[in-house]
Amino acid sequence: MSLNKNIIMKNIIMKNLILITLLLFSLQGFSQSCDEMMDYVKKGNFGTTYNSYSSSVIQKVTFYDKMIDYQSYYFAIVCFKNDFYGCSEYIYQVGSRTKFNYSLDYYSSAGKAFWKHIEPYNANLDCAPDFE
Secondary structure, three states: OHHHHHHHHHHHHHHHHHHHHHHHHHHHHHHOOOOHHHHHOOOOOOOEEEEOOOOOOOOEEEEEEEEOOOOEEEEEEEEEEEOOOOOEEEEEEEEEOHHHHHHOOOEEEEEEEEHHHHHHHOOOOOOOOOOO
């Protein structure tokens, strides 16, 4: 009886290892392209947008919650104003309370709220602009 349990356990472990390996390879593919990551996060998700009409740099920030393999992930897509019309989007993977914290501060200064609540997450996806 214990031999059967060992075989079953080995099969379960092997299947889990294969599944984890496939998951890592699929996530690695997303990290190669920030645009693909943004498309994936936006797909089927409306998000919550905070417009910043008075900011000279930030046009808007949209927060998304995404469920991946039964885990919640949180993203902010920041739209930085261009010299002309429109903006350039960058994606940040942020903490679960970032949207709430940003919403409290962005009215007084969207730029300061960005630096305080979103920019510290700039290395998570390596999709943020270089401000140096």
